[in-house]
Amino acid sequence: MTLSLQKNDTELLRPRSADLYRRAQQVMPGGNSRVTIFFPPHPPYADHGSGCRITDVDGVERIDFVNNYSSLIHGHCPPAIVEAVRRQVGDLFAVGLPTESEIDLAELITGRVASIEHIRFANSGTEGVMFAVKAARAFTGRPKIAKIEGAFHGSYDPSETSLASTPENWGGIDRPAAVALCHGTPASSLADTVVIPHNNVEVSRRLLREAGEQLAGVLIDPLPSRLHFMGTSPEFLAMLREETERLGALLIFDEVYSFRLGFGGAQEALGIRPDLTALGKIIGGGMPVGAVGGRADVMRVFVEGGPKLVHGGTYNANPVTMVAGRTAMEMLDREAFARLERLGDRLRAGMAEILARRGIAGTVRGQGSLASIRFSDKPANDYRDIVTDGADMELAARLHRGLLDSGIFCTSTLLFILSTPMDEAVIDTALERIDAVLAA
Ligand SMILES: Cc1ncc(COP(=O)(O)O)c(C=O)c1O
Known part of the structure; x- marks a missing residue:
């Protein structure tokens, strides 16, 4: 050695x-x-x-x-996924038309996860979270998003706030400061991010209530990797569910990582029904992927009134990712x-x-x-x-x-x-x- x-x-x-x-x-x-x-x-x-x-x-x-x-x-180059991808790249990589492969994966995921009635695909977990945040804002017409101090949700201004705050800048635990991860982050983004302490029912409840009618949603990863897979207490989750309902805000589960915890993701195991869920990673079978899914009435922001939330993307639901993802998910019984x-x-x-x-x-x-x-x-x-x-x-x-x-x-x-x-x-x-x- x-x-x-x-x-x-x-x-x-x-x-x-x-x-x-x-x-x-x-x-x-x-x-x-x-x-x-x-x-x-x-x-x-x-x-x-x-x-x-x-x-x-x-x-x-x-x-x-x-x-x-x-x-x-499924590790590296699993034969069934390699074969599915090989067949697909001989037919189409990405195309300016929809394909059946997108419906197949959407049916599989909506059939597995009770809270995901409708879903749309993107290309990374960052995008999945970003569109979940935007959907919560579009649905509620409110600006503020709450997130857990130190939790990682990809690279988007609100979701990366206070990812790496330090004792020098994080403020009191009764009101954690919204600290920018990157230089040049607009102050307006920080002002619209409510940072709450993980598992702290009392303080978080108070901060959510203070945000009140400004609060669009609460973003939570139930098993945050940056917090060394520290679990989320049932009391904390119950409080988030209760307060979001009370305030007319949405509960957003970031299951980009935690979806690998079970057949219906972490939410099934925890017995919680979020309003929106961001997905990524395993649902692409190893290819780049992201998604946002959830309540059908909320997901209508993608089509309603103009629509309320415009969602494009050159590679969204590309058939190579879709067939890889479907094959991977079918192998996960x-x-x-x-x-x-x-x-x-x-x-x-x-x-x-x-x-x-x-x-x-x-x-x-x-x-x-x-x-x-x-x-x-x-x-x-x-x-x-x-x-x-x-x-x-x-x-x-x-x-x-x-x-x-x-x-x-x-x-x-x-x-x-x-x-x-x-x-x-x-x-x-x-x-x-x-x-x-x-x-x-
Ligand atoms: C919980 C969580 N959310 C979002 C992301 C961002 O996903 P991506 O790296 O695909 O943009 C990650 C990535 O590790 C993650 O762990």
């Missing part, structure tokens, strides 16, 4: 990735197009994948626990989700056992096919608790690096995302490697 690799050693061992990174920096700021996938000194460059394994350009194979940040629920959950339970239990046996302060979180390790055992209930938990980030970086060098690829924040080609042996291999790195 090569745990003590320094930057230059790593470059010697991975010369092709290092070369590509040098080349990339000449033509792209930061050397890439996606901030989330970077870790120092640079990530390995991927070459090909099959099932739950990926191989980089230097010929190193790893078990992939990133799965493109959860979109690849209830048994597939139950199996993923059993694998997730095995991984989470094994991680917790390793931390306990080695006397390492840490917390394992997650549900279904999602797991995360954080090297702090302080109880955490919201974003601020995570930021101030004093987690051992050096140990986290060492585990990430050690796993990378011993054939396991997880995110640099130690999220582990499962795929259906994995089995017990794969989970046990990951646990053995985690144990070995932590022993060193």
Whole structure:
């Protein structure tokens, strides 16, 4: 094992990735197009994948626990999806006409999720969330959107507000400040974003009521990845449902990530019926996708009066994505989700056992096919608790690096995302490697 690799050693061992990174920096700021996938000194460059394994350009194979940040629920190049896509690209890529493939996927999703009576497709989760926010505004005629402090919802002004606020700028917990993620964000956008603390029923209820008739909707991811898959309490969800109804605002579930938690998404498992749901990731079968769905009367904003909300997009519902998505979703029956959950339970239990046996302060979180390790055992209930938990980030970086060098690829924040080609042996291999790195 090569745990003590320094930057230059790593470059010697991975010369092709290092070369590509040098080349990339000449033509792209930061050397890439996606901030989330970077870790120092640079990530390995991927070459090909099959099932739950990926191989980089230097010929190193790893078990992939990133799965493109959860979109690849069937791993890499699943034969049924490859075949469906291959057939489709021989007929049509994208076209300035509707196709039957869009109706097929819409029927599948509306048939599975009780709250999604009607749906429209886009090309990313960011767009799915953006159109859900716009639909809530168009339906209610109100400007304000509430979102959870620290929760990630893609790259759109209201949804990225207070994604990375800090003790220096986040204000009191009784009224979290709306903090811009990016320089130059208009103050008007911040003024129309109500930031509420995760799981804090009392404060959030008060802030929603203060927004009152200005409030168009509340945006919530029931298992936020940036909060290390910290669950949302039933009391908090019940309060959001109750207050949105009372105020005439809409409850918007962002299930771009959490839709992989079950056959009817997280909302089915939680027994909550949102008014709108943003989707992405797994519903595209690995191809770029986003969607917004929900109550038929709300979704009429896309057609009514002119319409109230104009929704175009050159690649919306392109048939390649639609057939890939339908094939992927058909492979996900209830048994597939139950199996993923059993694998997730095995991984989470094994991680917790390793931390306990080695006397390492840490917390394992997650549900279904999602797991995360954080090297702090302080109880955490919201974003601020995570930021101030004093987690051992050096140990986290060492585990990430050690796993990378011993054939396991997880995110640099130690999220582990499962795929259906994995089995017990794969989970046990990951646990053995985690144990070995932590022993060193
Ligand atoms: C909860 C959530 N919402 C929205 C998004 C944005 O999706 P995309 O990256 O497809 O734009 C993500 C992406 O990870 C997400 O996790």
